[in-house]
Amino acid sequence: MKILRRKTRQVHLGALPVGGGAPISVQSMCSTDTRNVRATVRQARRLRAAGCEVIRIAVPDDEAARALPRIRRALPGVPLVADIHFDHKLALAAVDAGFDGLRLNPGNIGGPARVREVVAAARERKVPIRVGVNAGSVEKDLAARHGGPTPRAMAQSALRHVRIIEDAGYREIKVSVKSFDVPSTIDAYSLLAAELDYPFHAGITEAGTAFSGGLRSGVGLGILLYLGLADTIRVSLTADPVMEVTAGFRILKAMGLRRRGADVVSCPTCGRCHGDVLGIASRIEKRLTGVTEDIRVAVMGCEVNGPGEAREADVGLAIGRSGGLLFREGKAARKVPESEMEPALVEEVRKVLSAKA
Ligand code: SF4
Structure with missing residues (x-):
């Protein structure tokens, strides 16, 4: 049986299309200290050699932000995403450094004026923004209303962040709603699919070590892929991130969606x-x-x-x-x-x- 993928808009991370019928891409995240440019670039190159199509890098502070231009220059043509929390200046620095995507939740970066500033910078370079909600990051009011970080609470949280970006007049968006719990994750993505046509970054969060995390991700991503609810995937493992890439391609191959490896x-x-x-x-x-x-x-x-x-x-x-x-x-x-x-x-x-x- 052919898997029918959900119809979505298409965004681009550099030259890489995501959604809109593009091949489902495999991504990973550097586990190095971003301030250590040499170690981060070395790991990113290993990821790239393993076939990783998008590399995400955490930007926890100003010093990490200052490392971004050097990381960018050392990895020409590689789709790079900056992972930001709370500080909109870090997002501006990442766009300025030439990063291809942002992962940030606009409800957490200090109000509408700052969101508009980030969106204006992102728009200028057509940099997509991923809204990434995890069960652990659901806002208190939503958790209280829904009796915890339920799938509905996660979906509502993602919608809230998405609407903030849309209200700033921007639609280059990807969304993820991840949980450790497989059924909750599937329900959350299914709920969002009924509301949004942005591409989905799919994964099971905090999945665990290579064996147990690989199995959990395989089950969760397998179902999401079968339901057509994934446009780019990350297998989160407490392991060498190269294993995330190998596992990602194996899962796609098992589902008959990519033929690599x-x-x-x-x-x-x-x-x-x-x-x-x-x-x-x-x-x-x-x-x-x-x-x-x-x-x-x-x-x-x-x-x-x-x-x-x-x-x-x-x-x-x-x-x-x-x-x-x-x-x-x-x-x-x-x-x-x-x-x-x-x-x-x-x-x-x-x-x-x-x-x-
Ligand atoms: S292939 Fe032969 S040896 Fe292997 S499990 Fe089957 S019967 Fe046993």
Whole structure:
């Protein structure tokens, strides 16, 4: 079944379109101290090498704001978003530095005059503003009215911020309403979808460490994507942010929405298993982490179910009693003794990748 995406306006982060039918982009956020330009640029380059399409950088104070022009110059052409809270001057500095997007909630930056000032600067460079509401940031009055930071309270909070920007005459807006709780997040986005046609930045916030956070994000984003409610995604993990990017593309790939990167298919192993499926699959997956080509590699533990899956992949290995059978593009390619299975698999993968490049 084809996923029907919600119809939205389109905004641009630099040259990158978001919403309006553009491919769903993957973003992440630097975890470095922004004042440390060298560390921030180094991490941003690693993110970029992993395929990250939008990089967000926190701007907590004036010193961080002063670092922005140097960060901008070191990352030409990379869509950069400045994350701002409370201080409108930091937003003005980010626009001035040439950042492509702002994440700020206009209700928190000190009144209509300041909002107008930020909007005027953003408008001049066509810099979109993301309203980002988290369950933890819902205003007290809304939480009291709705009995806590419920989906309705989060949606109302986002609408309130959006209306402030609209009242200042600006419509280059993206919106997010994230919670740790998956059903609440889905309800909040669904409620907003009925009210707004701005693109959605989707994610599950404070999701956790790589494994549990990756699962939580996979479930939450999977549902949001299936409902057509995501235009750009961030997988929030307490981990190296490069993992957020890898996870983001894997989720999109699992949903059939992007075809970038490697999938390693491997069997769970059982009493029929003849070889080190776990070791071979883990090592090949690690090798393929930074690969951008669309490739599927299968590692299967026996001759019962192995050949079928191995045949479906670009490169497959079905391990048998006396070595492995390698498949390439659906056909049995060659038999190899056990000691040569892994290097032979790597060699076949290399051949397929160079053919795809
Ligand atoms: S492919 Fe073979 S070894 Fe792997 S789980 Fe299935 S039956 Fe077991």
